[in-house]
Amino acid sequence: DADVTQTPRNRITKTGKRIMLECSQTKGHDRMYWYRQDPGLGLRLIYYSFDVKDINKGEISDGYSVSRQAQAKFSLSLESAIPNQTALYFCATSDPDTGYADTQYFGPGTRLTVL
Amino acid sequence: GDSVTQMEGPVTLSEEAFLTINCTYTATGYPSLFWYVQYPGEGLQLLLKATKADDKGSNKGFEATYRKETTSFHLEKGSVQVSDSAVYFCALILNTDKLIFGTGTRLQVFP
Numbered sequence: 001d002a003d004v005t006q007t008p009r010n011r012i013t014k015t016g017k018r019i020m021l022e023c024s025q026t027k028g029h030d031r032m033y034w035y036r037q038d039p040g041l042g043l044r045l046i047y048y049s050f051d052v053k054d055i056n057k058g059e060i061s062d063g064y065s066v067s068r069q070a071q072a073k074f075s076l077s078l079e080s081a082i083p084n085q086t087a088l089y090f091c092a093t094s095d096p097d098t099g100y101a102d103t104q105y106f107g108p109g110t111r112l113t114v115l
Numbered sequence: 116g117d118s119v120t121q122m123e124g125p126v127t128l129s130e131e132a133f134l135t136i137n138c139t140y141t142a143t144g145y146p147s148l149f150w151y152v153q154y155p156g157e158g159l160q161l162l163l164k165a166t167k168a169d170d171k172g173s174n175k176g177f178e179a180t181y182r183k184e185t186t187s188f189h190l191e192k193g194s195v196q197v198s199d200s201a202v203y204f205c206a207l208i209l210n211t212d213k214l215i216f217g218t219g220t221r222l223q224v225f226p
Contacts, residue, residue: 004158031212042204042218043159050212058213090158096212103149104214106158 003027004107006091012113019078021110023091031096032074033104034058034066037088046089049074050096081114088112117142121205121217128195128224136190136220138179138205146207148172148181148188149214153202162190162203195224 035043045058047066092104121138151159163172168183205217
C-alpha cells in the first residue's frame with residue numbers, strides 16, 4: 001500500500017461548490033503539506049502543518065482552508081470553488097528528525113477541474 | 116526572496132544521449148538542494164540531494180554537484196533511457212523547512 005494516499009484522484013465540479021480533498025499517510029510523519037501544481041509554475045505551497053495543533057499558511061492560501069484531524073490526516077477545502085483553482089493538488093509529508101534537509105514524500109495527486 | 120530557476124523544456128533526446136538540466140538558485144542563507152522527478156501520472160519523488168557546498172548527490176545514474184560559487188545544481192546523466200522521460204524539479208530548502216521549487220523541466224527520450 002502507498003505511504004501517502006489522496007482522495008479523490010480526479011474531481012470535476014462547478015463554480016461555487018464546496019470541495020474537500022483528503023490526504024492520509026502511514027509514514028508516521030508529523031509534518032504535512034498541501035501544494036498545487038500549474039503548468040509552467042511548478043509547485044506552490046498552500047498550507048502546511050508541523051503537528052496536529054500547528055497550521056500555517058503557505059504562499060497561496062487565499063480561497064483554501066485546511067484541517068488536521070489527526071497525525072495521519074490532513075484535508076484541504078475549497079469553500080467556494082472557482083475556475084482558476086483548476087490544478088493538480090499534491091499532499092506531502094516529512095520527518096523533522098532528519099533536520100533541515102528532510103525529504104518530502106508526495107502522494108499521487110488529485111486532479112481538480114472547476115467548470 | 117529565495118528562488119529556483121531551471122531551464123525551460125521540453126528537452127528532447129535520443130536514447131543514450133548525455134543529459135544536462137540547468138538549475139540555479141537565489142538564497143539568503145545556505146540551502147540544501149534537491150532534484151525531484153515526476154513520472155507520468157504520479158507524484159513527485161526525491162531523485163537526489165546535496166546539503167552543503169561541493170557535495171555531489173547521485174542516484175540511478177543521475178548526478179548533481181552543489182556549486183556555491185555559481186549558485187548552481189545542474190542535473191546530469193551520461194546515457195539517458197526512454198524510462199527517464201519525466202518532469203524534473205529542482206528545489207531548495209532553508210531554515211523555514213519549506214521547499215521552494217523551480218518550474219520543472221520536461222524530458223522526453225526517444226528510442
